[in-house]
Amino acid sequence: MAKIFLIEDDEIVAEMVGAAFFDAGHTFGWIGDSSQAIEVIRDRKPDAIILDQRMPGVPGMELLRDLRRNAFTTLVPVMMLSAVSSDNDKAIAFYEGADDYMVKPFDPEEVVFRTEELLGRSRRVLAG
Incomplete structure (x- = not known):
């Protein structure tokens, strides 16, 4: 079981992805406001992050740069x-x-599968 955060402004997408992760036995959190994402992530470090590229407020690419510059989140897998x-x-x-990079529309089960693959790679790298 992993803790997954989705940073996405579309509630329907969040519901679809969240249901798929819950069905797969993972903990799932949705952050609908990209400007608050860094603060939430620092308070509750996830095992993986799924990030929308185009959102109001802080664009996904800018948020990705911030995640990679921060020592606390630099190794967290991001799709x-x-x-x-x-x-x-x-x-x-x-x-x-x-x-990783997936394009909408998408299959929620594939999002789970590919995230689990990222988690597996991340754990192997950290185990060294």
């Missing part, structure tokens, strides 16, 4: 979940530190 599907946007996300 971008975005309606933006251009190769250039994906390349920028990976350059900025994303560990």
Whole structure:
């Protein structure tokens, strides 16, 4: 069981993803306001983060940069979940530190599967 945070402004997406993670036995939290995300993440460090690229307030890419610059969150796996599907946007996300990138529309079960894969890789790296 892992603690997963979704940073997403769309409540319907949050409900779909949350249900899939609960069904898979994970703890799930939804942060609907990107400007509060860093504070919440610092208070309750997640095992993985799923991050929308385009949100009102702090854009997802800026939030990703902040996560990677912070020693507390630099190793937390981050998956971008975005309606933006251009190769250039994906390349920028990976350059900025994303560990995976999925495009909307999506299959919630695939989001869970790919997040679990990221968690497995992260644990292997930390175990050294």
